[in-house]
Amino acid sequence: MSDVVSEVTPSSGSAATIAISVHGPVGVMDLVVPIGATPVDVGRAYADQAGMSGIPLLQTPLGEHLRADRALAEMGVESGTVLIAATGVRRARASDDDTHATQAVPETPEVAAVVTVLAAGAAALSAWYAARAGNDVLRTVTVGVLMASALAAALPWGRHARQRTSAAPAFAAAAAFAAFFEPGDHLMAAVVAVGALAAALTAAITRAMAPGRDQVLTVWIVVGSVVFGVCAMSPLMEWNARVSWAVLMVLAMLGARFAPSLAVDVPDEALLDLDRLAVTAWSARDKSTGRRGRLVIPEPAMRRLVADATRTVTASCAAILLVTAVASPLLLSSATIDLDRIGARCLTFFAGAAILLAARQYRHVAARRLLRAAGLSCWLWLIAFEVGDLSTTWLTWALVVLTLLGLISLAAAVATGRGWRSVWWSRRAEVAEGLTGALAFASTVVASGLFRALWEMTS
Incomplete structure (x- = not known):
């Protein structure tokens, strides 16, 4: 298991950065990413460093999937946060489906x-x-x-x-x-x-x-x-x-x-x-x-x-x-x-x-x-x-x-x-x-x- 420190190029420019640790199939990788970086940016950086063919999905230690269209800071990711790089097909939990269905219903x-x-x-x-x-x-x-x-x-x-x-x-x-x-x-x-x-x-x-x-x-x-x-x-x-x-x-x-x-x-x-x-x-x-x-x-x-x-x-x-x-x-x-x-x-x-x-x-x-x-x-x-x-x-x-x-x-x-x-x-x-x-x-x-x-x- 190796520790690698790398910087991620942000998808939307930002001056502030956060330090995170990503656990994946090839070990632990420490990354310094801008606040505006998305999980896709972090997954691509992890795949490049690890030599993986595909971009992994990022999750929290509790198994909660991070949305790819939102910045890490918007989802509460701070310096010192540990993320999981998962591969394969992920099936959403029933609670997530219910929550998303409830949020999808518009208020009138x-x-x-x-x-x-x-x-x-x-x-x-x-x-x-x-x-x-x-x-x-x-x-x-x-x-x-x-x-x-x-x-x-x-x-x-x-x-x-x-x-x-x-x-x-x-x-x-x-x-x-x-x-x-x-x-x-x-x-x-x-x-x-x-x-x-x-x-x-x-x-x-x-x-x-x-x-x-x-x-x-x-x-x-x-x-x-x-x-x-x-x-x-x-x-x-x-x-x-x-x-x-x-x-x-x-x-x-x-x-x-x-x-x-x-x-x-x-x-x-x-x-x-x-x-x-x-x-x-x-x-x-x-x-x-x-x-x-x-x-x-x-x-x-x-x-x-x-x-x-x-x-x-x-x-x-x-x-x-x-x-x-x-x-x-x-x-x-x-x-x-x-x-x-x-x-x-x-x-x-x-x-x-x-x-x-x-x-x-x-x-x-x-x-x-x-x-x-x-x-x-x-x-x-x-x-x-x-x-x-x-x-x-x-x-x-x-x-x-x-x-x-x-x-x-x-x-x-x-x-x-x-x-x-x-x-x-x-x-x-x-x-x-x-x-x-x-x-x-x-x-x-x-x-x-x-x-x-x-x-x-x-x-």
């Missing part, structure tokens, strides 16, 4: 998110059908399936666990709605309150089992608790359910305005350079070129902060869309008296306009689209209820007028779409948003029936 979080949204929508439709079918056996089976789905989705393990756990509260809310629904508008607020509470509890349990922080589950807990408190207020105080729906519309409108400021909440000590008094996030850096002082927050922490805030804002906008899509039809259908009906329609219109105007401030594409969908859902429900009250002649004229208004609005949106970024359009939009918000607050007094109750008391 976008597809998983779409699938979970569709599953949550299917759960809501099935709960609605089972609750109104009048068949106790069908309702029991549906509730059991939805509860089992919520339990399976709440387990925070496996691939796409983050997307799956985000849909678990939706399954729990659908199961609660199917179990406690009773015909009639007088109990609808209580049923919605129970569903919101079930969603909040499921999200809290799932978040407790999750290994890390999950902003979507946090939004589920907050929104579910708020909806439960608002909807439980009407049955407990013996108020009309319109009060809860009107309050939810106002809260959704305010959430569209203040959600980013609540999500991007950075402590002052995290942005403060204790030595240089750099108080802005843009001046925070991980490393300093000078000798004086050090900065408090590293760059990975800033990236994590931005990612967490993005998920929080997106989840908040999705919650706003869900609340407006549910509260607006309930508000319009529960307003049967003319005065209350006028207030409900005005509140739906102005709240939708305020949400649409608030969406212009969002630079995140998904959040902006969710808010626009929320504002348009309010207007679509308003149009649907208005069309239902019209006769055939008025219905035809209404469709014609709405089509013309839609074309005019589309042309105006295309013309001014890029103008929101200018100072002139931004000021006009700010004034319009404040005006629509004030009108929505004023409409809440009429939509909830408070104005009519005071009028009847004084008349």
Whole structure:
């Protein structure tokens, strides 16, 4: 057995070198190789020194094969490492095949998110059908399936666990709605309150089992608790359910305005350079070129902060869309008296306009689209209820007028779409948003029936 010291010409140039020992059929050979050398380079050098006709395969002492397309340093080979030069055919172990097969499967979080949204929508439709079918056996089976789905989705393990756990509260809310629904508008607020509470509890349990922080589950807990408190207020105080729906519309409108400021909440000590008094996030850096002082927050922490805030804002906008899509039809259908009906329609219109105007401030594409969908859902429900009250002649004229208004609005949106970024359009939009918000607050007094109750008391 002979010891030979040789240098290997690297396949990719590098200044640093490492010393390794290669055990093979002809003995031990000590080689000094660059960091960028590959196992093929080392095997070729060993074959040249040993007079072998073929290039051997390099392995670790434990039998792990070194990939030929990667550098030695990338695979953890350091100075003093002992490698084995093997000849013949090598059969991969079953564990290696399983690992490579698992790594070959691509991660598709976008597809998983779409699938979970569709599953949550299917759960809501099935709960609605089972609750109104009048068949106790069908309702029991549906509730059991939805509860089992919520339990399976709440387990925070496996691939796409983050997307799956985000849909678990939706399954729990659908199961609660199917179990406690009773015909009639007088109990609808209580049923919605129970569903919101079930969603909040499921999200809290799932978040407790999750290994890390999950902003979507946090939004589920907050929104579910708020909806439960608002909807439980009407049955407990013996108020009309319109009060809860009107309050939810106002809260959704305010959430569209203040959600980013609540999500991007950075402590002052995290942005403060204790030595240089750099108080802005843009001046925070991980490393300093000078000798004086050090900065408090590293760059990975800033990236994590931005990612967490993005998920929080997106989840908040999705919650706003869900609340407006549910509260607006309930508000319009529960307003049967003319005065209350006028207030409900005005509140739906102005709240939708305020949400649409608030969406212009969002630079995140998904959040902006969710808010626009929320504002348009309010207007679509308003149009649907208005069309239902019209006769055939008025219905035809209404469709014609709405089509013309839609074309005019589309042309105006295309013309001014890029103008929101200018100072002139931004000021006009700010004034319009404040005006629509004030009108929505004023409409809440009429939509909830408070104005009519005071009028009847004084008349």
